[in-house]
Amino acid sequence: MHTKYIFVTGGVTSSLGKGIFSASLGRLLAARGLTVTIQKFDPYINVDPGTMNPYEHGEVYVTNDGAETDLDLGHYERFLGRSTSQANNVTTGRVYLEVITKEREGAYLGKTVQVVPHIIDEIKHWMLKLGETGEYDVVITEIGGTVGDIEAQPYLEAIRQLRNELGPRNSLTSHLTLVPYLRAAGELKTKPTQHSVKELLAHGLQPDTIICRSERSLDADIRRKISLFCNVDQEAVIQMLDAETIYEVPLLLRDEGIGELVVDRLFTETEQERFDSTPDLDAWIDFLKRLKNPTVTIPIALVGKYVEHQDAYKSISESFILAGVPDEVQVEVRYVLSDDLTADNVEEKLGDVAGVLVAPGFGDRGIEGKVEAVRYARENDLPFFGICLGLQCGIIEFARNVCGWEDANSTEFDPDTQYPVISLMAEQKKISDKGGTMRLGQYDCKLKPDSRAAEVYGEELIQERHRHRYEVNNVLRYKLMEEGMRFTGVNPDADLVEIMELPDKRWFLGVQFHPEYKTTVGDPHPLFRSFVKACAEYAQERGLRESPQPPERKVVPLASADM
Helix, strand or coil: CCCEEEEEEECCCCCCCHHHHHHHHHHHHHCCCCCEEEEEEECCCCCCHHHCCHHHHCCCEECCCCCEECCHHHHHHHHHCCCCCHHHEEEHHHHHHHHHHHHHCCCCCCCCCCHHHHHHHHHHHHHHHCHHHCCCCEEEEEECCCCCCHHHHHHHHHHHHHHHHHCCCCEEEEEEEECCEECCCCEECCHHHHHHHHHHHHCCCCCCEEEEEECCCCCHHHHHHHHHHHCCCHHHEEEEECCCCHHHHHHHHHHHCHHHHHHHHHCCHHHHCCCCCCCCCHHHHHHHHHHHCCCEEEEEEEEECCCCCCCCCHHHHHHHHHHHHHHCEEEEEEEEEHHHCCCCCHHHHHCCCCCEEECCCCCCCCHHHHHHHHHHHHHCCCCEEEECHHHHHHHHHHHHHCCCCCCCEECCCCCCCCCEEEEECHHHHCCCCCCCCCEEEEEEEEECCCCHHHHHHCCCEEEEEEEECEEECHHHHHHHHHCCCEEEEEECCCCEEEEEECCCCCCEEEECCCHHHHCECCECCHHHHHHHHHHHHHHHHHCCCECCCCCCCCCCCCCCCCC
8 A cells, every 4th residue: 555645734824723633634544543644844944943942933842863843743743642753844944954965965966956856856855755664654744834935835846746746546635724704794704715725726736625724613605615716525625613622623623524535535445444444532532531521620830931932831731731631630730930930929929839840941041930949849848840951950959958059050051150060061062053962862761769750650761852951960969969869860871860859858850851742642741640640639738629620612612422
């Protein structure tokens, strides 16, 4: 059976949800027994998002093999439960870098290097790369941005050429667009969709399905109108309504029949005999029932410097949501800007939460606020979870206030500190380039027996993903241990600290890695689940547990009868 390719484009406006649609469609196909992967092509010139400020691009997601990627890959992994790689996220910058490198090496034999064919051929190479491994039945390719953007044109041309080369049975295009509701007129408007499809046609691409984002249901007349003017079958006009939770979208799309439509368009009857005729979504439905019907709500503070951007800590926020589901706990994440946190107001900001997570980050802005949050959690025996820089702030606070090293710091923030409890590794000191030069990707971590970490994981050797440059200073590490800090997880190859704990506290743990990258639907990361449980117990003791609050409903009722 040939690998099938689905291309997802967008029009009218950005942030319509191409990533959620791609992940949801992938889930529907995987639920039939098909092997599915999803890739994202981003049209910006950066080689990857690793050097971008989170306010520019949201969270940077890291894969097992060390790729710094778009946050949509987090959605892909959480929905599919399948790891992605360097090949799953490609940018215009990376494409041009590859072509220019080949030109410098003489690979083009003296020819004039041009957008057509050389840039387009490079894009096509990456679009086909995952399918050519033979590991996947379906490769879904999401194109960032919107049709009409000058940056997107090479990708649309690459899709046009590939569709001709692959043949109609092996590829399909889904175009995601907006059908706005004008309250003053009291009606849905299809003109934006018509113009968006017209723009797509100008690039030689006729969509096979049109996915309509809307806050109101599309009636038969609206669907007929879009079908008529956009030259698609009426059954291929699919509504994608706003939902209470993104995890509801696969079921809403299932009810629209998108799974059957895609399968019938791409697979022959003989090919369809090799996989299930209907998707097995029982586990997903059970998960969603638990998610939407919690028994209790608990408040947990997320202390960070980018909290004003809703996507800056996307994987952490989703990990909290997913970690509470098995125990029917709804986590209310309270975002606390570390810049504003001081000794004078920390009680006001954190006095009524059931736990504190200090988030990752770079640079010295807001660091003292993070350290203050750690101090408050430690002194009040409030459950504490530090991730990456959060672990480092935990160690800085302990060094200052327990060990008595008043100016203890990281050399990232104070190169002249007398007590550099966090510092650069020797090999990092030689590096001047910022992009792709950190400790990135999956590394081993050996856990100490009789530690909370070993109890939580239930294993001795684990693998977790990293994205950082500074490390715990091994010279001062043993002095910290003398004062009661335990380092319960260590990289066995480089003897680098991975996990820190304070065993005399109810739940006080920091990790140098990013556990949020490994949470998936139905399989929350064990550290998040353990932390949420500890917070729930603390909340019960302190009377902080509340009746669950229904999520803010953005739209129409559930489409799925199973719910």
